[in-house]
Amino acid sequence: MTTSIDAPVEEAAALPPPPGRTPRLRDRGLAVAFISPAMLLLLGMSVFPLLWALYLSFTDYSATSSGPGSFVGFENYADVLTSSEVHTRALTTALFVAGAVALQTVLGFSIAYLISRRTRGRGLLTTLFLVPMMLSPVVVGLFWRFMLDAQFGVVNSLLVSLGLEPVEWLTQQRTALFSLILVDTWQWTPFIMLIALAGLTAVPKYLYEAASIDRASEWFRFRNITLPMVWPLLLIAVMFRAIEAFRQFDLVYVLTNGGPGVSTETLSFHVYKVAFLGFRTGAASAYGILMVLVVIVLAQLYLRYLNKLKEG
Amino acid sequence: MAISVDDAVPGPVSRGSTRARRGNVGRARSAIEIALLAVLLGSSLFAVLWMLQTSVKTGQDIYAVPAKFLGFDVTLQHYKDVFVAPGGGRSDLSQSFLNSVVVAGSSTLLATLLGVPAAWAYSRFTLKAKKDQLFFILSTRFMPPVVVVIPVFLMYRELGLIDTRLGLVLIYTAFNLPFTIWMMKGFVDEVPSEYEDAAMLDGYTRLQAFRKFTLPLLVPGIAATAVFALIFSWNEFVYAIFLTSSQGVRTAPPAIAGLIGGTTVNWGLVAASAVVFALPVLVFAYLVRKHLVAGVTLGAVRR
Numbered sequence: 001m002t003t004s005i006d007a008p009v010e011e012a013a014a015l016p017p018p019p020g021r022t023p024r025l026r027d028r029g030l031a032v033a034f035i036s037p038a039m040l041l042l043l044g045m046s047v048f049p050l051l052w053a054l055y056l057s058f059t060d061y062s063a064t065s066s067g068p069g070s071f072v073g074f075e076n077y078a079d080v081l082t083s084s085e086v087h088t089r090a091l092t093t094a095l096f097v098a099g100a101v102a103l104q105t106v107l108g109f110s111i112a113y114l115i116s117r118r119t120r121g122r123g124l125l126t127t128l129f130l131v132p133m134m135l136s137p138v139v140v141g142l143f144w145r146f147m148l149d150a151q152f153g154v155v156n157s158l159l160v161s162l163g164l165e166p167v168e169w170l171t172q173q174r175t176a177l178f179s180l181i182l183v184d185t186w187q188w189t190p191f192i193m194l195i196a197l198a199g200l201t202a203v204p205k206y207l208y209e210a211a212s213i214d215r216a217s218e219w220f221r222f223r224n225i226t227l228p229m230v231w232p233l234l235l236i237a238v239m240f241r242a243i244e245a246f247r248q249f250d251l252v253y254v255l256t257n258g259g260p261g262v263s264t265e266t267l268s269f270h271v272y273k274v275a276f277l278g279f280r281t282g283a284a285s286a287y288g289i290l291m292v293l294v295v296i297v298l299a300q301l302y303l304r305y306l307n308k309l310k311e312g
Numbered sequence: 313m314a315i316s317v318d319d320a321v322p323g324p325v326s327r328g329s330t331r332a333r334r335g336n337v338g339r340a341r342s343a344i345e346i347a348l349l350a351v352l353l354g355s356s357l358f359a360v361l362w363m364l365q366t367s368v369k370t371g372q373d374i375y376a377v378p379a380k381f382l383g384f385d386v387t388l389q390h391y392k393d394v395f396v397a398p399g400g401g402r403s404d405l406s407q408s409f410l411n412s413v414v415v416a417g418s419s420t421l422l423a424t425l426l427g428v429p430a431a432w433a434y435s436r437f438t439l440k441a442k443k444d445q446l447f448f449i450l451s452t453r454f455m456p457p458v459v460v461v462i463p464v465f466l467m468y469r470e471l472g473l474i475d476t477r478l479g480l481v482l483i484y485t486a487f488n489l490p491f492t493i494w495m496m497k498g499f500v501d502e503v504p505s506e507y508e509d510a511a512m513l514d515g516y517t518r519l520q521a522f523r524k525f526t527l528p529l530l531v532p533g534i535a536a537t538a539v540f541a542l543i544f545s546w547n548e549f550v551y552a553i554f555l556t557s558s559q560g561v562r563t564a565p566p567a568i569a570g571l572i573g574g575t576t577v578n579w580g581l582v583a584a585s586a587v588v589f590a591l592p593v594l595v596f597a598y599l600v601r602k603h604l605v606a607g608v609t610l611g612a613v614r615r
Contacts, residue, residue, distance in 0.1 A: 030518055031437040034429035038449075038489055041426060045486030046452040049463035056463070063466065107352075114349050127601065128353060131360055133608070134597045136547035138565040139586040142572060143363050146579050154362055157379035186359065191608060198605045198613070236613055247456040250549045254569055268458045275462045276554065288459030299454040303447045306612055 050292065057286035064279045076286035085262075086270070086287070092177065093266040097245040099181040100188070105238055107185065108192025113226075115193075116200040126197060133190040141254030144183045145170065173263040176256050180264050183255060184248065188241060195237035199230035232309050239302040243295060267291055367391065367583035374579050390584035404559055405585055408567035415477055415563055416545040419484035424538050426485070427492030428530070432522060434493065435500035436508070446494070453490040453610060457550040465554060475556050480563065483551050488541040494611030495540065495603075499533030500526070536600045540607040543593050564589050 057076055061069025080086055115125050132140065147154050148169035156166040169179045203226060211221045249268040252258060258265040258273070265273075271291065275284030365384075366374055368391075373384040397403040433439075434446060464483060465474070473479035503526050511521035549565040556562050562570075568589060571582050600607060606614050 027437055027518060031433040031439060034433035035439075038426040038430040038493065041482075041486055042449060042452055042489060045464070045483060046455065046460065049460055049467055050455070052463040052467065053459070056466075111349070111352055114345050114352075117345060118349075125349065125353070127598065129356060130597070130604070131594065132356060134543070134593050135590050136549065136565055136593070138547075138549045138569050139590055142569065142582055143359060143586060145572070146366070146582070147359060147362060152375045152377055152379075154379040157377060161378055186356065189356075194605060194608065195613065233613065236609070240609060240612075243454055247454075247458075249456070249458045253549075253553075268456055271456075271462075272458050275458075281462065281466070284462055288456070288462055291456055291459055295454050295456060296451065299451045303450065307443070307447075 053285040059282045061282045062279050063281045076283045080287045089267050089270040100184040103185045104189045104192050108189045109196045112193045112196035130190045132187045137250035141251045176264045199233035203229045243298050367587050390580040394585045408564045412564040415480045419481045419545045420541040422485040423488035423492045431493045431496030449490045461554045484545040491610045495537045536603045539596050539600045
């Protein structure tokens with residue numbers, strides 16, 4: 001450490017920085033040199049493909065045919081927006097997103113609250129609760145498929161031993177979507193818990209002390225100190241999860257493959273079917289662009305809010 | 313109100329009894345809370361324990377009805393099957409694990425090489441529309457992968473990158489880059505820029521100041537960021553399944569998902585490969601547990 005500090009002093013004495021060059025300008029060059037490789041990769045791998053999809057969305061191009069496809073204007077968009085098939089998937093997606101995120105929020109916050117009230121073993125508890133979140137959705141999906149199997153699944157086995165009726169978790173229209181929500185909740189409740197816990201532990205202790213001097217009731221403390229302090233961070237987590245749930249594909253693909261029938265086909269899954277099983281690339285592109293618009297709106301809301309929080 | 317009156321009046325008997333009552337209520341409440349936590353933790357970890365159990369059970373015990381929780385024969389056959397092919401030699405799964413290591417490793421390295429300098433530049437310099445640029449970068453990460461993969465598939469077909477490791481590495485680098493930049497910018501912000509200013513007064517150029525003074529301080533942050541990038545690419549499934557197909561290229565997630573394609577599913581093998589697949593992630597996640605909040609929110613939330 002001493003040598004590294006000594007050296008520049010000697011060097012500086014022998015070689016003063018050449019005068020006349022403005023460091024501002026060199027900084028600018030350095031910034032461009034450091035940022036542009038990353039930007040170029042993002043433009044090439046994220047923006048360019050989306051622009052290509054935008055172009056394809058106005059054609060009837062199919063990935064299996066050799067021709068470039070002909071221009072069809074807004075026909076693909078009109079088809080997607082008026083298709084009753086898409087409407088069904090939109091409803092399924094909305095149910096999935098709302099159900100999963102609501103369950104995760106309630107459960108995740110409750111667990112975080114319970115953990116934050118412990119004085120010992122917080123670290124260990126948090127670590128253990130976080131395990132599901134770190135697993136790949138593929139692993140989670142496969143495993144729950146095994147556990148929820150109607151014949152030999154362990155969940156039904158437990159239900160029967162408790163004297164309850166076995167449930168056709170993944171093979172019945174109504175329960176399949178519920179199972180999907182359940183498994184997503186199992187995996188992502190820790191996410192909300194983690195963020196809520198960060199918020200809860202950041203609440204200054206003196207607020208609670210002041211409240212207890214005033215003999216404020218438990219509920220009053222929760223309602224007027226805990227919740228307002230944690231709420232901004234919790235909202236970030238909820239919005240983040242909502243975007244992720246909207247994009248969710250892996251779990252649907254592995255757990256139910258969209259079935260039975262089309263009862264668990266979300267928009268993400270449907271667009272895959274149109275693109276890779278129906279080979280209607282043009283239509284799928286229009287479908288995809290519309291989904292991207294939804295994500296952009298959600299992401300903008302999220303980022304605006306995040307920005308406000310950081311400045312406030 | 314009543315309690316405050318009680319406390320205001322000095323009287324050892326009444327005070328003692330209130331405290332005892334409050335202590336009892338507190339203890340009962342504490343017990344209920346612990347019980348609740350135990351139930352929640354149990355239901356959360358049950359699936360993981362069941363996966364571990366299934367991976368060491370024999371064929372009949374796996375399908376036993378009612379399910380066997382205890383008293384089953386322990387076998388390590390499934391773990392052997394993950395790595396060793398039935399006829400001897402390397403199994404297909406072990407090849408895909410190797411591919412996963414190569415793809416996740418190189419994409420993480422690339423994302424770090426590109427992302428760290430960019431994060432430093434974003435942290436240190438005043439740039440035009442910096443905030444917009446940063447938000448643009450993060451929003452590319454929010455794109456639905458199923459949608460992005462459609463044009464990427466066509467693009468790769470033109471470029472001959474379909475079913476190549478290079479193709480996967482490139483797309484994984486692109487999706488890890490926004491995360492790396494956001495996460496690293498937070499770490500760079502924590503290093504005072506005065507260090508660099510001081511070094512520059514001593515005659516170093518800005519670049520040298522970054523390399524000799526800031527970069528060494530960033531090493532722990534870079535390590536944490538790289539570990540998250542590694543986890544994200546390791547777990548990635550959508551791009552892998554659509555952009556690769558051959559055995560020599562396919563990564564572990566699609567390979568494991570492929571195990572349930574046939575008419576009969578060897579759930580013991582699925583469980584064993586899932587355990588082998590998940591273990592490194594859990595170890596790595598444990599190593600970066602201090603940075604988990606920032607990591608899982610893509611560097612957006614820092615505490």
